[in-house]
Structure formats: structure tokens, C-alpha cells
Amino acid sequence: MPNMEVADSMIKDNEIPVVDLSHMGSVMSPVKPWVKKAAKQLERALSHRGLALIVNHGISEQKLQAVYRAMKKFCELSEVTKSKYEIKPNAENHGYVSPGIEKFAREKSEEVRHAFNVLSFEKKLPDEELPGFRDSVSYVADEMRRVAHIVLQIMAVGLDLDPNLFLNKHQNMLKEGNVTTLRVLHYPPMGDRLIPGQMRCGEHTDYGSFTLLVQDSEGGLEVSVNGKWKRVGHLPGAILINIGDLMDKWTSGKFPAVRHRVVVPEQKTIRLRGRNSIAFFVHPENDTIIDPAETVAAPILANEAEPPPKRELTLITAYQHFQERLRESRIFRLLRTLRKRLYSQRAVPASVAPS
Template sequence: MLKTKSNDDKLDTLLSRSLVPIIDLAHCGTEEVPVRSVVNRVGLQFRKALSEKGMALLVNHGISDEKLKTAWDHLDDFVNLSADVKQHYIRTDGDNHGYVSPGIERFDGKTPELRHAFNICTLNAKNLPEEPLPGFADHISTLANDFKALASFILQAIAISLDIPHTFFLEKHSHMLSGDHDNMTTLRMLYYPPVVDDEPGQNDFVKGRCQYSYQRCVSDMPDFRPEQNARDEYSELDGKGNDGELSEHKLANGAIIRCGAHVDYGTFTLLAQDSEGGLEVKLPGSEKWHRVGHLPGAILVNCGEILSIWTQERYPALQHRVVVPEQEHIRARGRHSIAFFCHPDNITMISPNDLPQNDTAQNSTCLKQRKKSFKVAKEKVYNAYQIIQKKFRDTYSNNNNQ
């Protein structure tokens, strides 16, 4: 049983300080053309939230906790499969779909990251582990379509927030979850195993499902339990298990990495979490890391690099990371999350000059654009696929296991 913490011990989070915008999506609907008054209202809220914070928490979004928990159960079952079965679903170079084992990804370019991930870029059942895990494909496909519908609404609301036609982004994201050869949109299931201190100075990476995964469901209140920031500097992990996966890590400064600092590559990301698990962000214009805090049932949306390019950084990409909590009772349980990375269609050209402007904005920026015209003309414009593939190369190129 968790000990009750005093107010003095509570973690100082952005949520506890009311610094995370919360947007209510009640009555937004899932229609291709939602109620105009609702999308206008949400668009205005996005304008403030994304320009000032680069993120927001979405409530009443229509994706049930039960669907999310069932998906995490399916991921746990997959992680527990034998290595030779999981091998059939491994992500390979040139194809983002599939399983990524701990230690493969390195967002800082050098330090392996301790998590299991299953990337879903297509809902074709033959690419999902239905045979070893009956029910996996049907449930995950339904959940993925729920996220896709939510993303479609957000794309319209963001367009409204920028005073452009509400279908502008929707038309450029028409092939979400059709496969990464058409669109890199990905539903990513993530499991961060517990970290158990067996003896001073030694941290063991524990595989398998975590019995505390859904502890946050016993309360409807935000989770403000105390956690302190992990150290900003990481050093190399060492030690591998018999199956080649990282199984023990003894870092020089005692820190352990779950997900290194990075910005997401695409338009925006939707993130559902099962508990307060160490998510930290740098707010726009700040170099300080802040713990976000956990609001049960909410989905976090944050800006990606492509949206930042499109809006000339009016909506900045949010730098974030996942640290391992310092508290033993928190680090000893695993963390599950589901991220929906919303990307434009691969052939979409990404340029800040593509965004249409209304007459007022056009007149106010006319002189500035003239001065930049020669510089812009010399800049090379990339499509969405080229931008994202470069990011993938940066993430995986330093990995000897690939």
C-alpha cells in the first residue's frame, strides 16, 4: 500500500500549478465534418494552448479507459511471447511497422533506451500478431481507428486556429494508417519495465508485465505523488541478457534512461498514459525541464516538428523526455502508454509558405516576406517522407544491433 504523502512532499508539476491547458472535447463528435461551433471553440483553445505551451490535455475525447487498458494487456501478452515468435514481428530498416525491443532506439544518439514498443502503421491483420494472440488485431484496429478519428477532428480544429480552411490539414493527412509507404502515421504501444534496486548502486531491468500498471484507476484525482527529476546527463548502459536484450544497467551517475530528450517528427502526437511515469517537457522559450503530472483519463497532445515548420514556429515542437522516477515504489512498477503520431501523407511538401493566409495576415507580413524571398528561394523543400526518414536514421544509425 502506498504511503500518504504530506503536502510538502507533493511533486511540483505543471498540472499541479495549473500550467497545462485542458481542453474539453465533449460533443465534438467523430463525423468527418463535426459541429462547426464546436470545432471553432476548440480551435480557439488550441491557438492559445499550442502557441504558448506547445501542448494541451484533452478530456472527454471519447476513447475509453477500458479500451486503453485492454490494449496494454495485449502488449504485455506480446512481450511475454518467446523471442523466436516476437522475431517474426520485428521492425526492420525501411519499414517502421513492427516490434522494437529494449535498447534499439537512441534518441540522444548513443544511449540505448529501456522500453518495449510495437509500431502499428497499417491495420492489415497479417502484419499484427493475431495468430499467437487471438483478439489482438481486432481490438488494436478498433482503437487505432478511434485515435484516427480524434486526430482528424484535431486537424480541423488546428486549421481553424490558424484562420485557414478547416479541411487544409485534413486533405494532407488522407492516408493515415494506410501503411508507412503512403503515410508514416503510427499508433505506438509502449511498455517501460519496472526498475528494481536489488543492492546499492545496481539497477536491474525487469521484463514482463507489471502488477501495478493500472494503479491510477483506483482514483479519479490527478496523481501528484512526489517524484524528482532524473539527472540531465546520461552515460552508456552496459550489460546484456542471454537473449541479447539489455537486462542490467549500471550507469556511472546512477541515472537510467527510458526515453531521451527529443521532439516528435510529425504534425502532432496524442499520448495516453496509465500513470504518472516521469514525462517531462521544456516549455517554449525555456531550458528548464518540468514534470507534466498525470490527469487520469486525459490524452496529451503536443506539437511536432512538421507543424512547427508549417506554422513558422508559431506552434513550436515540444521537447520532451521520460525519466525514471526516484521513488522506489514508483520505479518498481512498469509504465504503459500509447502514442498516436499523426503524420502528413508522404508526398506532402512541407514548407512554411504553403500555409494560406487571410487578408489581414497577408498584408501585415507582406514586407517581411519580400525581404526573405531570395533566401527562401534558395532553400530546399522536403516532403514529409524525407523529413521523417532523416529522423529515423538519426535515431537508429548509431545502434550496432541494427
């Protein structure tokens, strides 16, 4: 029955491991026993499916709710006002993204969501219209960055690497030279009049090292597991971490990138309440070269006198990869807009018959 399918979720079935960040602090050297325990738990979880749930992370639920309210107020502003903050074509990825501008699923209809991307708090925000917007979002951004620093260190510990290997390359999150982004998302309520194939967010993998995601309810998030889509579900107070493309490349696939999407829920009660979420897309510095050799131990050679074999590998920087993926998400919307304009220019207006 459809309702039973919706009720089932990976969280309900204990398919996503939970990692407890209690007593972690912020400095991992020297590595304490409880840090090693959490690191191995995270390593096992991320090696399996690229997913984990983080609890006892220290981010206030009240502060998260304040961000959801601020985003809702922004969405209620006039279209003219919102357009002042809209991301322009070929501009940096900071500002408002209106429904339909981004499109991940090529064959589907428009994806219905509002988003506000924050690359830096030195950049334009709706301070005049919404005085509390900056403070609410800034607090959560700082907290997400703190949690990301912990995760970067215990990821390295779990791989038996220098605890600072990843951390040292993620020092400028939300600053110049780094495209780490805090994204506040509002998925509006949806009733019964749905367009066939309509999605909240089409299937994709995230671009960076990993993503920290919080959400206010179960709202249609699904991940691909062995070629089948499975509903994630919702664990109040937890942060979902999912691996992105760069960490997949960096670890030679040991931590696999997670393909995911947000569907329109079958249950009407879920559709009608909408969905709010905050995603913290963690990226290394733009000039970081993603070299898998840093995370994979060198093989033991039969003859130590032999030189190591040459690696046939094309290395890219973090920023090159980001720009390539960003173009992919926008190009289909742009092409469709251009086609519509072309057709409208070719259309011949019907002549008006004389009276």
C-alpha cells in the same frame, strides 16, 4: 527534498491547458460557435508550449486497458517468438522494437522500453500467438484517427485557415502512402539496480505533425521548458497532444515542437509499477510538401502592384523528413553494434597452458 520534486508536475500546477471536445462530432463545416471556442483554446495552448490536454474525446478507458494487457502478453512471449515480429534494419517502421534498439540520447546508456509499431493493419501482427491483439489495437487505432481528424480541423480553425487545410493532407493515416503510426509501449518495472544515466526514453522531438498520447499512470514523462526539464504528470482520461517537427515547420514555429523524454522516476513505487502508454504519431501523406506559406497570411504590400518577394526556402516532403529522423534514432545503436563486433574480431583468445 527529492519526493517533493517528483510530486510536482505541470498538470498539478495547471500549466497545460485543457481543451474539451464535447459535442464536436466529426464534421466541422459550417464551423459552430463551440468549435470556434475550442479551436481558440487549442491555438493558445499550442502557440505557448506546443502542449495541450484533450478531455471528453470519447475513447473508452476499458479499451485502452485492453491494449495495455495485450502488449504485456506480447512482452511475455519468448525472445524467439518476439523476434519474428522485430523491425529489421532498413525495413519499414512496422513491428516490434526491443529494448536498446532505438536510442535518442547519444551520451546515455541503453533506453529500456518495449514497443510495437503499427503502420497498417494489412501488415504482420501476432495473430497466431495472441488472437485478441489485433482487435484490441485496431479499435484504439480507429478511435485515435477519429480524434486526430477533429484536432486537425480545429487546429486550422484556430489559425483562421480553411478547416480542411490540414485534414485534406492526412486522409490516409494507417494506410499505404502515409507513415502515421500507432505505437504501443511498455516500460518494464525498474528496481534499485540502475545503470548510471539510464533512461526510459532519451530526449527528442517527434517527427510528424503532432502526437496523441495516453498513459496509464505517471511514469517519468518530462518536457523541456525554457531549457529546464519539467515533469508532465498524469490526468486520468485525458489525451496529451504535443506538436512535432512537421507542424513546427508548417506553421513557421507558431506551434513549436516539444522536446521531451521519459526518465526513470525517483520514487520507487512509481518505478516498480512500470508504465504503459499508447502514442499515435500523426503524419500527412508522404508526398505532402511542407510549405509554411500555406499557414501564414501573406504580408500586405505597400504597393499592391509590386510582385511578392521571393522566398529563400528549401521545401521537403513529409516522407523525406521522416526517413532522415528515423535514421538518426537507429544509427547510434547500429554503430555501437558494429564496434562491438569489430573489437570481438580483433580480440586474441588466451592460450591454454599445457598440463
